Amino acid sequence: MAAFIVRRLIQSVFVMFFVALVAFSLFRYVGDPINQMVGVETSLKERDALRERLGLNDPMPEQFWRFISSAAVGDFGISYQHKRPVSEMIALRLPATLELSLISAILSLAIGVPMGVYTGLHRDGLLSKVFMTVSLVGISLPTFLxxxxxxxxxxxxxxxxxxxxxxxxxQLGWWSTGLLTTSGLKALIMPSITLGLFQLTLIMRLVRSEMLEVLRTDYIKFARARGLSNRAVHFGHALKNTMVPVITITGLQLGSIIAFAIITETVFQWPGMGKLFILAIENVDIPIMAAYLLMIALFFVIINLVVDLLYYAVDPRLRIESGTAHGHG
Amino acid sequence: MALLEVHDLVVEFPTRRGVLTAVDEISLHIDEGEVLGVVGESGAGKSMTGNAIIGLLEPPGRIARGEILLDGRRIDNLPYDQMRTIRGKEIGAIFQDPLTSLNPLYTVGEQLVETIQTHTDMTPTQARARALELLIEVGIPAPERRVDQYPHQFSGGMRQRVVIALALCVNPRLIVADEPTTALDVSIQAQIIALLKRLCSEHGTAVMLVTHDMGVIAETADRVAVMYAGRIAEVGPVKQVVKRARHPYTHGLMGSIPVIGHDADRLTQIEGAMPRLTDIPTGCAFNPRCPQATDRCLRDRPEPMPTEDGQVACWLFEKEAAHV
Incomplete structure (x- = not known):
């Protein structure tokens, strides 16, 4: 178990390294940062001085090393546009995005799973058909609409x-929360539904098809033959067996929710990281873009690690132990 | 009175191309503590009959006519929740594939305790003690360690032992065992059959043993019902059916078993295949394959006729039946 976590952490370091490389190459290839920072009246000489001072003339590996070593301690440089530390700007906006994303994810799980179970159990029921039709709308309509x-x-x-x-x-320390005020909660309702609707329908359809699959298995039939209650059969035996794919998809989708909150944040003028990123793109504010890229990669890496640990918790077959399978006998 | 009685049971499957009759007017009974073997080829309706008895026909299959009585009480029309209290408690079940009969996500102990607690008022501690007892009874070594292991940590034979423990855990009076050894290695089959036979005779449990293995039947069953194309061809005591089969189909079945010490170049086999449910011939369903078929067999369907110790559905025995 510990060995597994260590192995995954080493993998994660590699993933982050490559993302950092991509983020770093932004500085090199997406326009000239100096142009973005100075006005038209700045002379060439002044520009060169600035270039020298920012270390942009140093060799690539040296610049890259500087970039990742400072990123590792949370320093992403100064925003070209706002002239403030990027880490500070992100810390200011991170809580908004994370709260919105988590509420959407919880919403889509808390509604999607029961709906999926219901439609799986009563596949020909009227309500199931209504759910399935409505979910088609949820899947096919674009979020912003x-x-x-x-x-x-x-x-x-x-x-x-x-x-x-x-x-x-x-304010709770540096974290600003909207979960503790009525107006904050009210403001969360529409954005979180908008952001979570697609995942909700996805989870519902996934749980439904998994339930239909599992309900056909022998162990469900045997559970019924043992006289277990419907409740025990459906929720104890069937639902638990649908959880591995649901965890996988939910994990991936949580990453996407955070990453693609951009559109929802734009529609609702939500002061989160997505909006920060959009503004950064408009202004070629590369330090913000690079930092955002790294943050999202970090979220994906963390979520994937958690997903793998959850597999372990749910499915005993994935736990590697000594003394499994004792041959024939 | 018999423990279980089945009267004129008809199981149907509505399909797009019309209604298929998988089990066609079957009547049988099982006495207290008796082992009834049910044999036949795949698709003869054996498992379907078993599933109908435990009330777990897979939809869209349904009991169209007939009745099933346990202790003289009808159980085929009970609502799901009432039937649930009979399943596991009065009628246990064992299915074909032990590798897939157990839920992979729960330990063997959890599944035993869950079943025991569903049907009794035992506390968790008592139920666990009972679970350990059961594992010892079905011959699982080191039960204290094994009880907390998951199904994937058991071999096929050991899993079938666990399945038997689960089927027996609240001492049901009847066990419907549907091909309990088919998925196992031959060497383990005999062990499992011996175990099932021993436990059931110790507990006085009646067994409906569904199989296509005549060897298993000959060794285990008290009486045998031979099924063909959804109907019963012949019923009788095991000795009678194995040694002096009446129905030509049973004859054919027996001829297909190799006899040790009897040097035959080829085993006899029954020509042709069992008809599909969609085109069962008129008259006797066996007539296209029967060496002794007459014009009458092509025309009229024989109903099971009583013999001195059983029943046979064949016109050849009409006269004999009339004398009983």
């Missing part, structure tokens, strides 16, 4: 929910 429709309905027409922003936030 749903967001805009909701804004129109709940913010413009009914004026019960705010159309943009996070509402009031409370």
């Amino acid at each position: 749903i967001g805009i429709l909701m804004i129109y309905l709940f913010a413009v027409k009914m004026t019960i929910l705010p159309s943009f922003g996070r509402g009031e936030v409370i």
Whole structure:
């Protein structure tokens, strides 16, 4: 177990190294940073001085080493646009994105799994058919459209929910949370539904097909033959066996939720990292882009590690132990 | 009164091309503590009959007509939750493939305890003690260690022992064993059959042993029912059916078993194959393959007729039956 975690951590270091390489190459190949930092009236000489001072004339490996060693301690340099440390700007916006993403993920699991179980158990029921049809809509409509429709309905027409922003936030150390105020929670409703709807339908459909698969197996039939209650058969025996693929997909999707919160954050003017990234692209603010890239890669690496550990918890067959399978006898 | 009675049971499968009759008016009974072997080729309706008895026909299969009685009480029309209290408690079941009968995500002990607690008021500690007892009874070595292991840590034979322990854990009065050894190595088959036979005679449990293995039947069963194309061809005491089979189909089946010390170049075999459910011939379903078929066999379907110690559904025995 410990060996497994160590192995995964070493892999993760490699993954992060390569992402860092890609992020670093942004500095080199996406425009000239000096152009972005100075005005038109700056002379060539001043530009060269600045280039020298920022270390842009040093050899590549040296620059790269400087980049990753400072990134490793959370220093991503100074934003070209805002002239403030990138790490500070990200720390300011990270809580907004993480809260939105986590609430969406919880929402999609808490609703998607029961709906999937229901549609799996009552495959020909009327309600199942309604769920399946509605889920098609969820899968095929683009996120931003749903967001805009909701804004129109709940913010413009009914004026019960705010159309943009996070509402009031409370500071817990450096973390600003919107989960503790009514207006903060209200502001979360529409963005988290918009962001989570696709994953919700995906999880529902996944759980449904897995349930249909598992309910056909011999061990479910044998569980019924032992006279276990429907509840025990469906939730204890069937649902648990659907969990491995669900964990895989949920893990991947959580990464995507965080990474692709960009669109939702734009629609709802949500002050998160996605919006920061969009603005950074518009202004070729490379330090922010590089930092964002690294952050997202880090999230994916962490989530994948957690997913692998969850497999271990759920499926005993994946636990490598001595003394398995005792031949024939 | 017999422990289990099946009267004129019909199991149907509605399909797009019409209704298929998988089990066609079968009647049989099993007495307390008796082992009834049910043999036949694949698709003869053996497993279907077993599934109907435990109330676990896979949809869209359904019992169309007939009744199943346990202790004289009808159980074929019980609602799911009432049937549930009979399954496991009164009627246990063993299925073909021990590798897939156990839930891979729970330890053997958890599955035993769960079943015991479903049907009794035992505390978790008592149930665990009972689980250990059962593992010893079915011959699993080092049960204290094995009880906390997962199914994948057991071999096929050991898993079938666990399945037997699960089927027997609250002392049911009848066990429906559907091909309990087919998926196992030949060397282990005999052990498992011996175990099942010993446990059931110790506990006085009746067994409906569904198999296509005549050898297993000859060794284990008290009586045999031979099934062909969804119907019963012949029923009788095991000696009678094995040694002096009446129905030409049973004859054919017996002829296909190799006899030790009897030097035959070729085993006899029954020509042709069992008809598909979609085109069962009129008259006797066996007539296309029967060496003794007459015009009457092509025309009229024989119903099971009583003999001195059983039943046979064949026109050849009409006269004999009339004298009983």
